Amino acid sequence: MHICKTISEFRKFRCSLTESKIIFVPTMGALHEGHGSLVQMARQLAGSNGVVAASIFVNPTQFGPNEDFHKYPRPFEQDLANLSRWQADVVFSPSPEEMYPVGTSTSIDPGPLGDSLDGAIRPGHFRGVCTVVAKLLGIVEPTAMILGQKDFQQQRILRQMAMDLNMPVEVITAPTMREPDGVAMSSRNRYLSPDQRARAGAIYQALCRAQDQYRSGMRESAVLQAGMIEQITQAGLEVQYALACHAETLVPYTETAGTPCVLLVAARLGTTRLIDNLLIS
Numbered sequence: 606m607h608i609c610k611t612i613s614e615f616r617k618f619r620c621s622l623t624e625s626k627i628i629f630v631p632t633m634g635a636l637h638e639g640h641g642s643l644v645q646m647a648r649q650l651a652g653s654n655g656v657v658a659a660s661i662f663v664n665p666t667q668f669g670p671n672e673d674f675h676k677y678p679r680p681f682e683q684d685l686a687n688l689s690r691w692q693a694d695v696v697f698s699p700s701p702e703e704m705y706p707v708g709t710s711t712s713i714d715p716g717p718l719g720d721s722l723d724g725a726i727r728p729g730h731f732r733g734v735c736t737v738v739a740k741l742l743g744i745v746e747p748t749a750m751i752l753g754q755k756d757f758q759q760q761r762i763l764r765q766m767a768m769d770l771n772m773p774v775e776v777i778t779a780p781t782m783r784e785p786d787g788v789a790m791s792s793r794n795r796y797l798s799p800d801q802r803a804r805a806g807a808i809y810q811a812l813c814r815a816q817d818q819y820r821s822g823m824r825e826s827a828v829l830q831a832g833m834i835e836q837i838t839q840a841g842l843e844v845q846y847a848l849a850c851h852a853e854t855l856v857p858y859t860e861t862a863g864t865p866c867v868l869l870v871a872a873r874l875g876t877t878r879l880i881d882n883l884l885i886s
C-alpha cells in the first residue's frame with residue numbers, strides 16, 4: 606500500500622498508473638468497520654486491476670470553534686493497518702498546511718441543501734466539507750467516490766456538488782454499518798462512557814419505531830417526529846433534531862410530493878454528538 610503525504614507525491618503515483626479506474630473513499634481516519642465496508646466495496650468495484658484510494662484527513666474547516674477538532678482521534682498507524690487489511694492500494698494523508706497553504710481563499714457554497722439540519726446547527730460545516738472534498742477530488746481524480754449513508758445530508762450535498770460543478774466522478778452511497786445493538790458505527794462512539802454507550806441505542810430504536818409507524822400508514826411528520834423525540838429523550842439524550850424529510854430536497858416530509866422519506870436524528874449524549882438516519886423504503 607502506497608502512502609502519500611503530499612499532493613505532489615500523490616500526483617506522481619497517479620501518473621504512474623496505467624489503469625484508469627480509481628475508486629476513492631474520503632475519511633477523517635479513526636477507522637472502524639463502517640469505513641471498512643466502504644473500502645471493501647471500493648475493492649469490489651475496482652476489481653483486481655483498478656485502484657482503491659482512501660484519504661485520511663481531519664479537515665479543520667469543517668469543525669466549528671467549539672467542536673472536537675483538536676481532540677478528534679488520530680490513530681494513524683492503526684488506520685494504515687486497517688486500510689491495508691481492507692486492501693486499499695494508496696492512502697493520501699496530507700497535513701492541514703499541505704491542504705490549506707497560507708493564502709488559500711476559495712471555498713464552496715453548499716447551497717440550500719446545506720442550510721437545514723446539521724447545516725443549521727453547525728454553521729459553516731458543509732462549506733468546509735464541500736471545499737475539502739472538491740480539493741480531494743481535484744487531487745485524486747477518481748472515477749468514483751464512495752460515501753456513507755450514515756452522513757445522509759453530507760452525501761446528498763456532495764452528490765449535488767459533483768453534478769452542479771460538472772465533476773467527472775460517480776458518487777456512490779453505501780449503507781450504514783451498525784453495532785449488534787443497532788448503534789451506527791462512528792469514530793465518535795469511542796468518546797462514550799459505558800453508560801452512555803448503553804443508552805445510545807435509543808436513537809436507532811426510535812428510528813425503527815417511526816419507520817414501523819410509517820409503514821403502517823402514518824404520514825404526518827409531526828407524529829413521527831414527536832414519537833422519536835419522546836423515545837430518545839426518555840433514554841436521557843438531548844435531541845437536536847428528529848425529523849421526517851424528503852430524501853432529495855431535505856425539506857420536511859409531506860405525502861403529496863412523492864419522493865422517498867428519510868428519518869434523520871441528531872442527539873447529544875453529554876458532550877458527544879451522534880447522528881443517524883433511516884431511508885424508508
Ligand code: AMP
Nearest residue numbers: 632633634639752753755756781782790
Ligand atoms: P468520516 O471519517 O466520519 O468522515 O467518514 C468517512 C466516510 O465513512 C463518510 O462517507 C461516512 O459517511 C462513512 N461512514 C461513517 N460511518 C459509517 C458507518 N457506520 N457505515 C457506513 N459508512 C460510514
